[in-house]
Amino acid sequence: MNEFLGIIQHKLHMAVLAFMGIAYVLRIIWLLNFSAARERTLPAGQPAGVVVSSLLAVAKPWTREGSNRNPVFYVQFVLFHLGAAAAISLTYFIPYRPELLKYGLFMRTLQITLGAAFVVGLLRLYRRLAEPSLRMISTPDDYFALIMMTAFYAAALGAISVNSLMMGNGPLWAFFLMAAFFHFYVPFSKIIHYLYYPFTRYYLGKTMGHRNIGNGKISGLS
Amino acid sequence: MNANTHLSGNRLGDPALATAGRIPALLRARINRQTACSMVTCVHCGECAQSCHYALARPHDPFMSPAYKADQIRKIFNRHLDWLGRVFPRWVGAGGKTEETDLSRLKDIVFGTCSGCRRCTFNCPMGVDNAALIRLARGILMEVGVVPQGMSNVCRNQWEMGNQMRVTEEDFIDSLSWVRDEVQYELGVNDVEIGVDKEDCDFIYAVNPREVKYDPRSLINAAKFFYLAGESWTLPRHGWDQTNFGLFSGDDRLGAFMAGNLYQAAARLRAKRIVVSECGHGYRSVRWEGYNWAKHNQTIPTESVIETIIRYLREGMIKVDRSRYRASVTFHDSCNVARYSGLVEEPRWILKQICSDFREMHPNGMNNFCCTGGSGLLVMPEYRDIRLEVAKIKAEQLKTTGADVVCTMCHNCRDGLGDLISHYQLDMKVVQIMDLVAGALILPEKQGS
């Protein structure tokens, strides 16, 4: 049993990570195969700063109307993604740095983050099902990715919280098998958006900077 | 079952199917990395619906969400250009067969429920440019001939006549001499010259055909300022129309043709700069998109006449009296000028020189709401009802300012705002910046006093 758990934690995990890495590289090559539109105009502003600002846009909710109108959604967004970071980091901490999980504060932080992310996942699922405009644009992958992430948070929480004497290695098995599936599925799902984000944001920021959009200064005259 | 029934049962030979079948190839030929990024990055979070005036005005209508509109072309991308969508089309929302796409419905979505304002783009956490995707879909429909009649007519005018209002060369020259006489009369001078095809001028001036055909006031104002500033300027005989329905229709070839006419005229006449009259989409087309469409590297400065007027005011080449204009004024930022071209402070700088009661509307600048007449909607009467319905967002915004006058720097916004002001019975007048500058202008004999 423990030997199998070891295989899942180490070998299988490494194999799916390698698969994911290769799939990511192929995805990037595929995207870069589309030729970039060439800019032939003289610049009105400096793109560098705006590109950085564009890349950081996700951390600047005040710049977007949706987040301003519904700050709760932004809080949910943050919790959900912190949950993702926590769950993924556990796939490393549990097999390679288990001593870290003995620190009470660290453990509690992970548990609270994962618990909050799980609740947010359920709320997001409810919203996706209940709001007609969201339902209209939702694909099977949108639902599946959300359900899978939410279940992954629950599994991660289980893996570090459930008394191992009562349930043996069951929660760990569940968590690492889910992690393996998760890493395998990500390249085929919308969860891969974080891979594309820098490209999309880079090009938007570059255009904005080139055109002096949102600079608040009179171009060339001040 | 006879042969004919069999054929119709399979819908073979149906021209609509043949047309829809061309879409993947057209998409493949048009897509670039920037639009591909927008295709793949959307996570269907729905946040963009919070920023679109269509979605805000019709909150219970799920078809108004920007992501839904962009998804109509994204589906085709997923099915034909993304290997995942090719293998599992339903799973990623790639929909049914493209050959069965209802093109008429697609036309109504991309032409009738989006003003291309790009508000959703700047409010998307991922940076997805829905407006660009919708324009891409328009361009493909244009190619297969599924286009609103009004849009098609104006595009044809530009291809055939080089201007959108079918102004002939004789009419153009006639109008210019009338404008010259009017300027001379108003200034009390007799040496005003409005040159056509003059070589080696400081700038070449491009106008909106309505300034020539229906409403010469802004051309008269411009000619007056240029005269007082002692400018050497000219209009080109060909290429004087700065408007560009290639932008609205998504037809980059038309875009290249129209903008290229002007760039070629500037090169032929050895102009040192290009100045574009007050027009949102015209400015955007000439200053930014046109160079890329025409594959023409920009070599000379290209500016809005608003930037020219700022220079005149700063350098004292023309003078204005701020106390003359007593009405309260608010400013409407054209989407093409603010969100696409970055001119936000420029019009405000001028307004602060000429208005004693200037009030910002909220939101403004890059966050302003569209006049609701953008992207050619004013020439597509079949979408007027929904346009005016969703204009309630803009009407509310205008009303809250309590201003007597709304000023803009775009002919199209002027018409769009005028239409909604009369529809919502607001007590407000629409003007353009040049009108206000002309009203505050101190004429030469008074400049010394």
Ligand code: SF4
């Ligand atoms: S376009 Fe942007 S805001 Fe709209 S659903 Fe897609 S990711 Fe969300």
Ligand code: SF4
């Ligand atoms: S570009 Fe403007 S009108 Fe079109 S979907 Fe986006 S916000 Fe709505």
